[in-house]
Amino acid sequence: MKKFENKIALITGSSRGIGKSIALELAKEGAFVIIHYTNNKLSAEQTLNEVNAIGGKGELVRADFMDTNSIDDLFSEVDKILSNKKIDFLINNAGLLEKSSIENVSEEQFDNMFNVNVKSVFFITKHFISIMNNGGRIINISSNLSKRPRQELIAYAMTKAAIDNFTTTLASTLGSRQITVNSVAPGATDTDMNKERFKDPIVKESIGNMNALKRVGTPNDIAKVVTFLCSEDGGWITGQYIEASGGAGL
Numbered sequence: 001m002k003k004f005e006n007k008i009a010l011i012t013g014s015s016r017g018i019g020k021s022i023a024l025e026l027a028k029e030g031a032f033v034i035i036h037y038t039n040n041k042l043s044a045e046q047t048l049n050e051v052n053a054i055g056g057k058g059e060l061v062r063a064d065f066m067d068t069n070s071i072d073d074l075f076s077e078v079d080k081i082l083s084n085k086k087i088d089f090l091i092n093n094a095g096l097l098e099k100s101s102i103e104n105v106s107e108e109q110f111d112n113m114f115n116v117n118v119k120s121v122f123f124i125t126k127h128f129i130s131i132m133n134n135g136g137r138i139i140n141i142s143s144n145l146s147k148r149p150r151q152e153l154i155a156y157a158m159t160k161a162a163i164d165n166f167t168t169t170l171a172s173t174l175g176s177r178q179i180t181v182n183s184v185a186p187g188a189t190d191t192d193m194n195k196e197r198f199k200d201p202i203v204k205e206s207i208g209n210m211n212a213l214k215r216v217g218t219p220n221d222i223a224k225v226v227t228f229l230c231s232e233d234g235g236w237i238t239g240q241y242i243e244a245s246g247g248a249g250l
């Protein structure tokens with residue numbers, strides 16, 4: 001029997017990047033994966049095709065978290081898929097990064113990042129904890145910038161600090177149901193979010209060299225940590241901030 005047989009996972013932002021890798025790792029171990037996307041339907045279909053190709057099962061759902069009214073669409077679509085079943089794993093992964101210092105950041109950029117990275121996570125979680133099996137897992141994808149912010153990412157780093165705070169409180173609220181809640185904080189990881197920065201291989205290598213393990217992260221590096229936290233073996237860890245950065249800045 002596979003590790004996550006009969007488990008149902010919702011992974012926000014799993015059309016590409018880290019979320020896609022998480023969906024594939026969970027599906028490989030038998031979980032039914034609900035793959036959420038916003039603008040990249042084709043990439044989401046590709047994730048589902050890859051899930052099916054490894055013998056996994058899943059469904060696609062769409063919602064734009066910039067417009068928080070659209071979160072209700074996510075609830076109704078997922079509720080239809082669940083048809084009275086409950087979810088086991090909620091992976092709050094979808095994220096938006098707009099590079100701007102305090103002098104340049106617009107109110108719109110600030111609101112967009114807080115809507116996608118914080119407000120949607122809060123209300124999605126509020127909804128799904130009412131239909132989550134006891135013993136479930138909530139994993140919030142944070143960032144190592146929440147503890148070591150940079151000037152040009154001031155608002156983005158604030159969103160991730162808010163998520164870490166949310167993780168701590170929620171872990172204490174849900175502990176009696178044996179639901180664990182953790183923040184996983186990647187460092188620089190090779191996804192579209194870093195496409196511009198990493199297009200120059202010299203820049204990519206020098207950013208990798210700032211990590212103890214001398215390379216940038218891959219989406220799968222992060223997915224493995226998430227999979228561990230979802231497993232029985234990861235069940236005694238809750239309310240924690242777990243940095244997965246290959247030792248950034250050590």
Ligand SMILES: NC(=O)c1ccc[n+]([C@@H]2O[C@H](COP(=O)([O-])OP(=O)(O)OC[C@H]3O[C@@H](n4cnc5c(N)ncnc54)[C@H](OP(=O)(O)O)[C@@H]3O)[C@@H](O)[C@H]2O)c1
Nearest residue numbers: 013015017018037038039040065094095143188189191193
């Ligand atoms: N990459 C890094 O270096 C790094 C480091 C630290 C933390 N993180 C965090 O890791 C998570 C995943 O990042 P990633 O690097 O995999 O990013 P990515 O490759 O840019 O993918 C972002 C994902 O979020 C979804 N998304 C974007 N805007 C959205 C919106 N308005 N509403 C709902 N979903 C939206 C995208 O959906 P569509 O494809 O449909 O647009 C996509 O699936 C994020 O929370 C990010 O902050 C990343």
